[in-house]
Amino acid sequence: MGDKILVGTRKGLLILARDGGEWRIDSAHFEAIPVVYAMHDRRTGTLWASLDHGHWGGKLQRSHDGGASWQEVEAPKYPEGAKCPPDFTTPATTSYIWIIEPGGADEPNRLYVGTEPGGLFVSGDGGDSFQLNESLWNDPGNSQWFGGGRDYPGICAIQIDPRDSRRITVGISVGGVYVSEDGGKSWQVRNRGLYADYLPEHDAEVGQDPHIVLASPSNPDVLWQQNHCGIFRSSDAGRQWQDISDPEGPAGFGFALALDAQDENVAWVAPAVSAEYRVPVERALVICRSEDGGQSWQSLRKGLPQQHCYDLVFRHGLDAQGDSLAFGTTAGNFYVSDDRGDSWRCLVNNLAVVYSVRYM
Amino acid sequence: MAQVKFTPNLRRYFPDLCDCAVEAATVADIISAVNQRWTGLGDYIIDERGCLRKHVNIFVGDQLLKDKVALSDSVAAETRVIIVQALSGG
Numbered sequence: 001m002g003d004k005i006l007v008g009t010r011k012g013l014l015i016l017a018r019d020g021g022e023w024r025i026d027s028a029h030f031e032a033i034p035v036v037y038a039m040h041d042r043r044t045g046t047l048w049a050s051l052d053h054g055h056w057g058g059k060l061q062r063s064h065d066g067g068a069s070w071q072e073v074e075a076p077k078y079p080e081g082a083k084c085p086p087d088f089t090t091p092a093t094t095s096y097i098w099i100i101e102p103g104g105a106d107e108p109n110r111l112y113v114g115t116e117p118g119g120l121f122v123s124g125d126g127g128d129s130f131q132l133n134e135s136l137w138n139d140p141g142n143s144q145w146f147g148g149g150r151d152y153p154g155i156c157a158i159q160i161d162p163r164d165s166r167r168i169t170v171g172i173s174v175g176g177v178y179v180s181e182d183g184g185k186s187w188q189v190r191n192r193g194l195y196a197d198y199l200p201e202h203d204a205e206v207g208q209d210p211h212i213v214l215a216s217p218s219n220p221d222v223l224w225q226q227n228h229c230g231i232f233r234s235s236d237a238g239r240q241w242q243d244i245s246d247p248e249g250p251a252g253f254g255f256a257l258a259l260d261a262q263d264e265n266v267a268w269v270a271p272a273v274s275a276e277y278r279v280p281v282e283r284a285l286v287i288c289r290s291e292d293g294g295q296s297w298q299s300l301r302k303g304l305p306q307q308h309c310y311d312l313v314f315r316h317g318l319d320a321q322g323d324s325l326a327f328g329t330t331a332g333n334f335y336v337s338d339d340r341g342d343s344w345r346c347l348v349n350n351l352a353v354v355y356s357v358r359y360m
Numbered sequence: 361m362a363q364v365k366f367t368p369n370l371r372r373y374f375p376d377l378c379d380c381a382v383e384a385a386t387v388a389d390i391i392s393a394v395n396q397r398w399t400g401l402g403d404y405i406i407d408e409r410g411c412l413r414k415h416v417n418i419f420v421g422d423q424l425l426k427d428k429v430a431l432s433d434s435v436a437a438e439t440r441v442i443i444v445q446a447l448s449g450g
Contacts, residue, residue, distance in 0.1 A: 055415040055445040056373070056404040072373075072400065077408035093407040 004360040005319070005326055006047070007334065008035035011352035013049055015067055016326075023336055023347050029067055037316055040360040041102045041111070044126070047360075048111075050097035058097045060113070062127055076113055076121035076130035082137070084117040084152050085145040092117050096150065099316070101158035104165025112168070114155025118145055120170055122184065136170070136178060136187050141206035145175035148209055148228065156315055157213040161220045169215060169223065169238060176208035177225070177238050190234075193241030197229050198275075211255045212315040213238075216264035224267050224294075226257040226315070231269060233294045244294025250281040251288040251297040256318035258325065265293040268300075268320060268341055270313035270327060278312060285309045287318075287327070287341050303344035304335065316356035328354025362435045364390055367444040374398045387418060388431035390441055405443060406431070415446040 003018035004026070013035040017026035029035075030051060036058075038049040047063040049070070061070045075094055082092035096116035103110025111123040113130060119137050121130040145153035157171030166183040169190075176191040194208040209228035216222040223234040223241075230245035230252050245252040250271040260266035268289050273279050280286065285304040288297045305311075311329035318327040325337040332351035335344045361381040371377050377398060384390045388410065395402030405416055411429050412418065418425040419442040420433050427433050435441060 053404075055413065056370075057407060057413055059403075074400065075403065080409075091409045091411075093409055093411075 003324075004040075006038040006040060006049075006356070006358045006360060007328055007351075007354060008038045008049065008316075008356035009328070009332070009352040009354050010034045013038050013067075014351070016347070025348065027067055029070065030061070035355065036097060037099055037356045037358075039100055039102075039356075039358045043102055043105055043108045046126075048100045048127070050100060050113075052096060058094055058115075060097060060100070060127065073127050074129070076115060076119070076132070078119060079132055082119075082132070085142045086153075088143075092119070094119070095152065096154055098154045098156045099158055101160065104160050104162065107165055110165075112158045112160070114158050114170065116147070116150055116154035117152030118142065118154060118172060118175065120155050120158070120184070133184050135185060136180075139178070139187055139189075141175070141189055144204065144206035145172055146207070148174040157210060159213065159215040159220075159223075161215065162217070163220060167220075167237070169213060171210035171213035171225070173211060174207060174209040174228075176206055177210055177213055177223075179238055190238030191241070192239065193234070193243070194225075194227060194232055195229055195243075212257045214257055214259050214267075216259055217261045219264040222264040224257055224259055226254050226269055228253070228275060231257075231294060235293075242294070244290070246288070246297040249288065249297055249299060250286055251290075251299075254313070255315040256313040256327065257315075258318045258320040260320060261322070263291075266291050267294070268318065268325060269297075270318055272312055280309050280311060283307060283309050285311055285329075287325070287337075287344070289341050300337075300341040300344070302342065303337075303346070314353075314355055316358070317354050319357045319359050321359040324359070326357050326359070328357050330354070361437065362390055363438065363440045364394060365440065365442045369445060370401070370404065370443075373404065374401055377401070384435050386431060386435060387420060387425060387427075387433045387441065390435065391431060417444050417446050418442070419444070 005016040007014040013029040015027045034052040036050040049061045051059040078092040084090040099114040101112045109126045113121040120133040159169040161167035168180045178187045191208045195202040213225045225232045232241040254271045256270040258268045284306040287300045311331040328334045382393045
């Protein structure tokens with residue numbers, strides 16, 4: 001689709017476009033309705049948006065014409081009898097549709113949706129209907145899942161291996177990383193090497209908090225994760241993680257992460273001061289980039305406010321495409337870079353809280 | 361027949377929504393009936409367990425709905441039932 005960006009905000013969806021020149025806001029959708037996540041399914045050209053109506057519940061919308069018109073589809077529903085982890089007393093209902101992810105190129109009608117309270121839903125008919133993935137939902141470790149910042153655990157990351165659509169990687173916040181090698185029939189916990197400083201056992205097998213997990217497009221065995229307790233990388237599909245947080249610099253706590261499509265060693269994060277504070281490090285907005293697999297990090301500040309700044313970047317609020325990067329903040333500011341983050345410019349202020357930023 | 365009224369805000373999602381008369385013994389019956397007429401409307405009012413959504417109110421006559429879990433409040437003939445959003449959010 002070229003130069004377009006989908007921006008989900010607390011007050012609606014914006015589509016940004018660039019026709020050779022500068023980015024501009026091309027259209028606005030779902031005015032005043034929180035848009036949790038919006039993405040473009042490159043297989044089909046369909047746009048998807050997750051709405052979180054304050055009053056009327058979470059909804060899914062799709063557009064087959066680039067956003068000219070939208071159609072509501074029935075949102076995923078938990079089966080009768082399902083109860084919320086970790087105590088399994090409260091009936092489970094879809095309280096938040098956190099992420100939408102296309103299946104593999106060889107399965108164009110397959111779609112995955114990650115929800116709170118922890119259910120992964122799968123559609124085999126292009127989103128007309130969804131079924132709960134029961135094997136993950138009933139994983140023996142689910143009594144160790146819990147909500148972090150939300151009432152219940154939620155699936156906030158889904159990655160499909162482009163080499164083999166049966167390999168599915170999900171991130172549960174809070175629970176950890178799970179991988180299926182058989183299309184979702186069975187799941188393995190892959191949290192070794194992570195740590196959780198908020199648990200009695202820091203290296204607990206389950207109970208880790210991946211804020212976001214991404215697989216390198218050029219080598220999907222390489223996973224990166226911005227975790228509650230730092231930044232981690234795995235070169236073996238999550239079987240072993242290495243802490244690659246910067247002990248000297250700001251790259252540590254944060255939410256957002258973006259990867260380079262061509263180079264498995266290049267990633268960007270949007271650091272913040274620890275969980276207790278959640279403000280930019282020294283109140284200065286910074287994006288950190290690693291070009292060596294996380295061995296070192298550069299702080300990229302040119303064009304970003306460096307004092308009295310309170311902008312945070314949520315977990316789906318940063319994205320990269322080629323040399324272009326974009327992120328939106330909790331303070332409603334939107335920044336873009338054309339040089340891989342070396343310099344930034346503010347495209348627009350005064351948006352509502354930005355939840356998601358995704359190139360089309 | 362219960363006389364059912366909706367907040368005008370729901371017309372954004374169901375443009376042909378209008379006041380209606382429904383044969384119903386309980387509020388749950390009303391939701392079922394209006395969902396038949398406006399497909400998907402029920403999901404805006406109740407969750408998949410049939411519980412009233414947290415930020416939705418239903419008045420039965422001039423009383424707030426009592427049973428928000430099963431919506432079992434009885435509805436007498438000609439009772440006015442009003443479905444509105446709660447005063448919350450921002």
